[in-house]
Amino acid sequence: MFASSCVTKNVAEVDFSIPPKNAKELIAKVNSKNKSTEWLALKGEISLTLEKENEVSLGISIRVRKDSLIWASVTAPFGIELFRAVLTKDSIYYINRADKTYFVKPINHISKIIKTDIAFKEIQELITANPKIVKKKYSFNKTNDDFLLSTQGYIYTISNFYRIRKGILIDKEKSLTYTYSNFIFENDFPEQLEILVKSPSESVFNLKLNYSKLVFDVQPKIPFKIPSSYVDSE
Numbered sequence: 001m002f003a004s005s006c007v008t009k010n011v012a013e014v015d016f017s018i019p020p021k022n023a024k025e026l027i028a029k030v031n032s033k034n035k036s037t038e039w040l041a042l043k044g045e046i047s048l049t050l051e052k053e054n055e056v057s058l059g060i061s062i063r064v065r066k067d068s069l070i071w072a073s074v075t076a077p078f079g080i081e082l083f084r085a086v087l088t089k090d091s092i093y094y095i096n097r098a099d100k101t102y103f104v105k106p107i108n109h110i111s112k113i114i115k116t117d118i119a120f121k122e123i124q125e126l127i128t129a130n131p132k133i134v135k136k137k138y139s140f141n142k143t144n145d146d147f148l149l150s151t152q153g154y155i156y157t158i159s160n161f162y163r164i165r166k167g168i169l170i171d172k173e174k175s176l177t178y179t180y181s182n183f184i185f186e187n188d189f190p191e192q193l194e195i196l197v198k199s200p201s202e203s204v205f206n207l208k209l210n211y212s213k214l215v216f217d218v219q220p221k222i223p224f225k226i227p228s229s230y231v232d233s234e
Helices: 023-033 109-114 120-127
Strands: 039-050 056-065 069-075 081-088 091-096 101-106 139-142 146-151 154-159 164-171 174-183 190-198 204-216
Touching: 023 139, 023 146, 056 120, 069 120, 081 120, 109 204, 120 190
Parallel strands: none
Antiparallel strands: 039 056, 039 204, 056 069, 069 081, 081 091, 091 101, 139 146, 146 154, 154 164, 164 174, 174 190, 190 204
């Protein structure tokens, strides 16, 4: 569903004072607005619904090093850590504090969890609010405050400050929708992210992230150690 090798390239200089007249000009402005920081630290709450299970709300801390790793810690009320994970370009490292287990798996294991194919780069782009617009021929429309790009399999809603608000990716009967909201004026970064995956089998993956703290370009600690007493879940 993601075609990371077929995305448009960033444009070095773009005049944002001139409204775009077509899809090409709009995509150039969006790509130029994408921010690329070496480090990003996020903290907030996560709500997750997987298939027919009830929604679960927990605390979360995420730390991202560009093109290298994604570290995450999920906590129950009162700050009790439930699990910790590190994603790299090729692997997932996972610790479950509740049952004292761990596993190490290839990165494609995450596709089984969210019910759609996704790579490390696409996960990083979603978390850092820098999703790329896949290179296609789009129809171009202007709504009240937003722009709309659409083609077979792809629909993007883009704000008048040239940040993607919503992306819909459709592959046959399967769809992935991501939505950003509550953009911060100072840095155009969204405080909320929702990811929704639907498939023909009616299995649904719905994740909502609400960030309460954002830190850019400050290297955080990345603590990860599997205790010797933990057992491999496999």
